[in-house]
Structure formats: structure tokens, C-alpha cells
Amino acid sequence: MKNPIDIRQLATDVLAGIAPEADLSTVGDHEDLREALDLDSMDFLNFIIGLSQGSGVPIPESDYPRLFTLQGLVAYLTR
């Protein structure tokens, strides 16, 4: 999966399992998702797990900061 639209859909689907009331369409591309959607450490780890499993990209821990925003995670996962 290398298409930005698919990545956004993946992020939406994964988030639905973590924060069902969260609406990704209200979050700006440069906003920190953790702040915007009130994700705690466990939520964010679960988010990474879902993105990694859904995209096949391993996502080492040191790269987490690159996935804090929508723009960042789309860029990272479409590489």
C-alpha cells in the first residue's frame, strides 16, 4: 500500500478502533494527532501497531515522532 488515500483510510480505520468518537477529518495535516484526538501512550502504541500491521511497514520506535501528524505518517508510510 503506497497510495496516500489508502494510508489515510488505514489511519481512519485504525483510529476507529482506538477512539471511536474521534473524527480524523477535523484534524489538520500538521496537527499533533495525540493532542488533537487526546491519545495517551497506550492509544498511540495501538495506533502504531495498527498502522504497521495494515501497511507492512515495521516503524521502529525511534521513528514515532515522524508519525505524530497526518502529513508525517502519510509521507512515512508511502515511502
Add this chain to the structure above:
Amino acid sequence: MADFLMPALGADMETGTVVQWLVEPGARVKPGDVVAVVETHKGAIDVECFLDGVIGDLVPVGERLPVGAVLARVMETGGKPAVSVKASKSAVSAVAQPASPPLGREAAAPRTGQSTPVNPRRKVSPAARQRALQIGLDPDALSGTGVDGAVVLGDVERAGRRTRSVAAPAAAASAAHRGSFDPVQMRQAIASAMARSKREIPHYYLSSTVDFDAAQAWLQAWNRDRDPVHRLLPAVLLLKATALALREVPQFNGFCEGGVFRPGVGIHVGWATALRGGGLVAPAIHGADGRSPAELMEAMRDLVQRARAGGLRSSELTDPTVTVTSLGDRGAESVLGVIYPPQVAIIGFGRVVERPWVVDGQIVARRLVNLSLAADHRTSDGHLGGQLLAAIQQHLQSPETL
């Protein structure tokens, strides 16, 4: 013959409503079996029965009953449940109130039906799959309560009733809203437990700053070569270090009853978990001192998931012998907790921060975490509290032994 009673799921619970029976009258029950779903201010809880025998005389679902009300009778295996429904019925109907659906409950988004990223594909029993398709639900999207999280018939029925109750608000009072709770009721319950705590418990507070570098380095090394699903959060090490320290200083693991300390049997850490939309619950991670970090991570993930999506078990709410609150990576730098009665201590961890720190006379950048204790002065003093904090601190310096 023994009575199966409405359990007190914490100091802040006064009433509950059986919203579903998971056993039929005449069914054999063993200690630890989940027999009913009870709706409380903490959401719908899977209530276990610790009796052994044949269950009967089930109270009807949908009535709000006080803690201690008879919910069913259990006869020793071989006997038959008595048919004296009247006795238990009259006892409970005297106090039963109409369970009117509080405002805002329908607005709260039910969190069931969301697949978890960890285990996106659940096992589904054939009967459950058939029933789900019959009533137009996606069986793979339901959350399961069977072995290994399998979706069983009861889960489908519950989900089906929830779906129908949204369409028919009149049925809402008796529907199990797994994962949703009434925020107003929850706030009142927290207020009442915390007001009681501050009124009755003479708190004292201690805090220390703990060097978290060794623990952080160990975590990074552990996480580096593992899939995200097997990675650990710092909270796991904080939890394990605390549990081990409580083994060495057990005077903080237990209860104050009538001004006297009663030690807890086992170290069952109540893990403070914030619920989305407000509210807080601190269910037990049983035997935390005897579990590996990987096991604790799994337990914590499962517990947080169930605290938020529904499916906490009654024993998890009644068993905690102490509470730990960890604010996580976006939290405040420190926290001084309020003891959850009748416990005698709450241990708090702030966010891990990087700050200047002196090591061997040199100022270096270090990751630090603020550690705090709020404890009951009726059962301990600050001197002993200091020993607990020192023990936690010491364990965090040797993460490989956690």
C-alpha cells in the same frame, strides 16, 4: 443453598442493574464463572459468581438493585434450586427504582464493535456467526467474551439488543451498553468516593525524583528489534518496580478497616485508567509482582481495552490492594493521588522528562520521572513511606531484574 448477591464493585457503588443473565436457571456454575452483566456507573461489568452449584431464582433483568440484594440462589450440585422467588423478589422490589435512562447515555458512543488493532480478526463461534447474520450484524466486528476473545452467542445477542435499543429508546433501560457509561453518574460516584477519602483518611504525601535513564535505555533496547505489538511502554517498568517494592514494604499493600491495617493477600495493583469522555476506573492487575514485563504489558493492554470498551470483570473491581497512577507521555510532571478507600496508598508517576541532573559532580541531561506516594497516616508514617519510595527507585535502576 447460598445467595448470589449484587456485588459492591468498589467503595463508590450503591446500586446496579442486571442487564443480562449469561446462565439459564438450572445451569451448573463454578467459582469464577461470569454469570451476569451488571450495569453500573462504571459501565457494564461482567459479574462472576464464586459459588459452586446449580443456579436458580434469577431476578428479572432491568431493575436497579442495591448492593447486597439477592440476585439468584445457588444450590449445591445434586440439589434443585428452590422455587421461592417471592422471598428474593419482595426483598428487592421494595428498593427497586425505575431504571430511567439518564440523559446523555444514548449520546455516548458505544465502543463495542470496534476491532482492536492488536487482534483485528476475532474467532467467532458457528452459532454466533449464524445468529449475527440473521439479525444483520457483522460477527467479525463484535467484541468477544469467549475463550481467547472469541465471539460467542451471548456477545451477538448483546450487540443485537444494543442495536435495537438505539432504534427503540424505550428498551434502552434494560440494554447492556457495553463500554458506555453515564458521565454524570460516574462523576457522582467518583465525587462520593473521593469525598469519603478526604473526609476519613488522614493523607500524607511524599515525592522523589527518579533517574529513569537506565530504564529508558533498557526499554529502547528491548523495543528496537521487536514488532510494535511486542513493544513495552515505560508504564510497565513503573508498575513492576512498584509491585516488587510493595513486596519488601508490604504495609502499603492492603486496607484500613476500623482504623486497623489488614494486609492484602497478593499484590493486585489497581491501574488507574482514564476513560474517554471523562471518568476514571482503576481495575486490578492481579499478582503484578510475579509477572514479567511482557506479561504485564499484555495484561495492561487488555485491561485498558476492556475498561474502555466494556467487559471488565467484577473481581477486577473488587480485588485491588493498592492503586498506581501513571500520567503517561503527555501528562503532568507530577501527581499526588487521593487514596481509594479502603486502600491505604496510591503511588503516582508523572511524565518522563529530560532535565539537567548531577551525576558524579557533573551536570548531565537525564530522563527523570517524579514518583509520589499518598498514604494513610492511620496505618503508616512518612519514614516507612520513604522506604517504599526508595525501594521503587532502586528497582528502576536495575531494569533487567524487573
